[in-house]
Amino acid sequence: MSGECDLKRLVNSMQPELVDETYVYVTTQENRDWKVLKPKLVFEETEGTTLIVPMSMARLDELEYVFPCRMITLNIHSSLEAVGFMAAVATKLAAAGIGVNPVAGYFHDHLFVAADHAEDALVELRALAREY
Numbered sequence: 001m002s003g004e005c006d007l008k009r010l011v012n013s014m015q016p017e018l019v020d021e022t023y024v025y026v027t028t029q030e031n032r033d034w035k036v037l038k039p040k041l042v043f044e045e046t047e048g049t050t051l052i053v054p055m056s057m058a059r060l061d062e063l064e065y066v067f068p069c070r071m072i073t074l075n076i077h078s079s080l081e082a083v084g085f086m087a088a089v090a091t092k093l094a095a096a097g098i099g100v101n102p103v104a105g106y107f108h109d110h111l112f113v114a115a116d117h118a119e120d121a122l123v124e125l126r127a128l129a130r131e132y
Contacts, residue, residue, distance in 0.1 A: 003079030003107070010085045011132040015075040016125040022115050024058050024065035026051045037061060040071065040110070041103055052103075052112065069101070070118035072111040072125065080104060092128040093121055 004010050023040060029048040041052040058065045078085055086102050086109065093100045093113070098121050101112040113121045 003077045003082065005079045005082045007082070007084045007088065008132050010076055010078055010082060011088055012129055013076045014089075014125065014129055016111075016122055016129075017073045017075055018118055018122050019071040019073060021071070022055045023052050023069050023071055023112060024055045025067045025069075026053055026058055026063050026065045028063070037063075067101075067112075068115045069112040070115050072113065072118070072121060074109045074111070074125075077107050078104075078109055080106070085109065088128065088132075089125065092124050096120060096124045098124065 004013075026037075027048045027050050034042055034049075034051055034053075037051065037053040037057040039051045039053045041050070043050045053063075053065075055065065055068055074089070086104075089109075089111065090100055090102070093111075098113055098117045100121070103110045103112065111121070
């Protein structure tokens with residue numbers, strides 16, 4: 001398994017980066033090609049398909065959506081087997097009253113936080129990196 005597993009190195013080196021785009025969550029039971037919406041996530045659940053898509057694309061397609069959010073990418077190649085990294089991140093953000101919806105990619109972890117808390121989340125994550 002590739003990627004960093006050491007918690008101290010993960011937190012110290014995470015280099016959080018706030019993406020400019022605003023994203024939203026959409027759910028549907030439609031069966032179609034969602035690539036046109038440029039989704040960051042497509043996840044099949046029993047109740048329907050969950051998508052995280054740019055808000056502009058959801059509006060263009062006239063989809064109902066919830067949770068306008070921003071994505072923060074943690075720029076360290078974290079192992080999918082790393083222990084405690086998301087717990088440390090979520091605990092720090094929770095202490096600041098900021099909820100987080102993490103998504104693990106093969107190379108990086110990505111955090112979706114409410115759009116109006118995104119800048120505050122970035123400040124908290126940078127502080128966390130300095131604390132470790």
